[in-house]
Amino acid sequence: MKDQWRLIHKIGEGAYGEIYSAKNTETNEIAAIKLERADSKKQVLKLEVAVLKKLRGSNYVCKLKTWGRHSDWNFMVMELCGENLSELRKYQGGKFDLVTTLQIGIQIITIIEEIHTLGYIHRDIKPVKHEI
Structure with a gap:
């Protein structure tokens, strides 16, 4: 990871780690690194990698590219998706119209069903976790 990816800037953090946008030094591809x-x-992160590997092919999750350990850090490189629902809602004056809300709800329920089918329960559902 050290030579292939260069961190650009921090885009988020959670209870268990940090998320950065990064650039692939060989292809110039932009991705997210947790x-x-x-x-x-x-x-x-190990559990998240296991779940994302099982969800490969889903249209509702960011694509996992690679994962591993570098120095004192576990890392996961994944597709950098669009803006999260919290940010998009700000652009809409703080709320979505009814049709948009229903469409988002259906998509969220669909991915939760996929996760449950694999035997997992998502315990951290919030707008900043969902990107479009």
Whole structure:
């Protein structure tokens, strides 16, 4: 990861790690990289990688590119998707119209069903986690 990807800037953080936009030094592709300390007691990233590997082919999740460990960090490189629902809602004056709300709801329920079918439960559903 060290030589292939260069971090551009931080785009988010959570309880278990940080997310950066990054550029592939060989292809100039832009992607998202999630980082988690390798010595973290809760290895959340490993579970997330396992779930995303099973969800390959889904139209509702960002595509997993690669994952591994570099130095003191576990990392996951994934497709950088569009803006999250929280940001998009701001552009709409703080709320979506009824039709948009229903369309978003149907898409979220569809991906939750896919996750449940695999035997997992998503426990952190919020607008900043959903990108379009």
